[in-house]
Amino acid sequence: MKEYLSLAETAELVGKSKETLRRWDKEGILNAVREPVSNYRVYRKSDVQLLLGKMFDEVADDEVSNYVKPEHKYAVLELFAGAGGLGIGLEKAGLKCVALNEIDKWACDTLRKNRPHWNVMEGDIKDFDFSQYHNKVDVVTGGFPCQAFSYAGKKLGLNDARGTLFYEFARVVQEVNPAICIGENVRGLLSHEKGKTLQGMISILDEIGYKVVPVQVLKAIHYRVPQKRERLILVGVRKDIDIDFYYPKPHKKIYNLEDALKKGSLFDCDVPISIGAKYPAYKKKVLDMIPPKGYWRDLPLQTQMEYMGGSFHLGGGKTGMARRIGWDEPSLTLTCSPAQKQTERCHPDETRPFTVREYARIQTFPDDWEFSGSLAQQYKQIGNAVPVNLGQEVGYAIVKFLNEYYNSKTIKSKKTYHLAE
Numbered sequence: 001m002k003e004y005l006s007l008a009e010t011a012e013l014v015g016k017s018k019e020t021l022r023r024w025d026k027e028g029i030l031n032a033v034r035e036p037v038s039n040y041r042v043y044r045k046s047d048v049q050l051l052l053g054k055m056f057d058e059v060a061d062d063e064v065s066n067y068v069k070p071e072h073k074y075a076v077l078e079l080f081a082g083a084g085g086l087g088i089g090l091e092k093a094g095l096k097c098v099a100l101n102e103i104d105k106w107a108c109d110t111l112r113k114n115r116p117h118w119n120v121m122e123g124d125i126k127d128f129d130f131s132q133y134h135n136k137v138d139v140v141t142g143g144f145p146c147q148a149f150s151y152a153g154k155k156l157g158l159n160d161a162r163g164t165l166f167y168e169f170a171r172v173v174q175e176v177n178p179a180i181c182i183g184e185n186v187r188g189l190l191s192h193e194k195g196k197t198l199q200g201m202i203s204i205l206d207e208i209g210y211k212v213v214p215v216q217v218l219k220a221i222h223y224r225v226p227q228k229r230e231r232l233i234l235v236g237v238r239k240d241i242d243i244d245f246y247y248p249k250p251h252k253k254i255y256n257l258e259d260a261l262k263k264g265s266l267f268d269c270d271v272p273i274s275i276g277a278k279y280p281a282y283k284k285k286v287l288d289m290i291p292p293k294g295y296w297r298d299l300p301l302q303t304q305m306e307y308m309g310g311s312f313h314l315g316g317g318k319t320g321m322a323r324r325i326g327w328d329e330p331s332l333t334l335t336c337s338p339a340q341k342q343t344e345r346c347h348p349d350e351t352r353p354f355t356v357r358e359y360a361r362i363q364t365f366p367d368d369w370e371f372s373g374s375l376a377q378q379y380k381q382i383g384n385a386v387p388v389n390l391g392q393e394v395g396y397a398i399v400k401f402l403n404e405y406y407n408s409k410t411i412k413s414k415k416t417y418h419l420a421e
Ligand SMILES: C[S@@+](CC[C@H](N)C(=O)[O-])C[C@H]1O[C@@H](n2cnc3c(N)ncnc32)[C@H](O)[C@@H]1O
Pocket: 080, 081, 082, 083, 084, 085, 086, 087, 101, 102, 103, 104, 107, 123, 124, 125, 126, 142, 143, 144, 145, 165, 381, 384, 385, 386, 387
């Protein structure tokens, strides 16, 4: 068993930069020791685990609240809606989804099964005209899949982005003319094509009349989600509106796996029993050797080499590989397929992936939200989603913005949804 962790591994595990760890060493928050032969800075595994426990300990008094009551009725058009993670979150914040577009048949089935009254527009976004919603919805939201643009070296315009799904997002925003539009994406968008893709998106939104609020990456663990997932949020405010958008404030309390799966402050009962995937025999044998909060480095050396193959010699901590989650920490980011190599997130007590309902809990879906399709389809829909509680907190930020907008002097009446309820 490995007693020490490298600087890179420790940084990955505690979710801080190496610089922060060096500072923590000086400040005595987490002391490093020197590896006798190489003189590298390493950390006692027991110290790291103790600190992790403290970091995720209950903060009794979470005084932070982003709640704000909608003062009018607000309508949302949700694009790339998936199985509805963001949709339910926005609904919980008091916004009304007047229409949702999604290409995947099973995700659409999920949306219709759970919300028969939602207008689910099934099909490729490219084939829909949304002009019926012109000036009739307040917010357009969408987690457009990230694709590269082809550049001619100049400032990117809407037409240069044709063929991409971001183009479709911007095209719909232009067609609908909402007060605010919100895109969500993975953190990787920041560095995609050395930042040019994101810059291109900002310049396109500017061209179609939206000023972009400085982009932020929100950590789901700060928004009542027991998972270390991150989402990049891209907010555009229509240029004629002189109101600031504020991101939701981070909560102090961090929820862990126990909060996700057991009765407590996040859910009022234990997680329901449900179907789930299994590990193939070899993977199970390997993962049986990993303790809670452990990963591939906890295996005997020979097994490490066999299991990791080529990745064994690559750099980086790779702390997400062959990982068993502990009860007292948040889950690592769930992926679209739970037994996938390199991203195993094993249950703490049993050597198996999380079941469908456990997956849904970690993404803060309510227990009565049913998913359609095969086991693989269900995992995919859940893994793709914006965590519901994160969506709700972003929803409050939108409500706050719209309250101010409609209460501002220039807008006198805003009482009903513009569309048939
Ligand atoms: C990241 S997921 C969105 C998750 C969703 N916001 C949630 O919270 O559950 C992106 C979605 O875009 C959908 N999608 C991809 N291409 C599309 C297209 N051309 N038209 C409509 N939807 C599309 C995918 O099927 C997928 O469900």
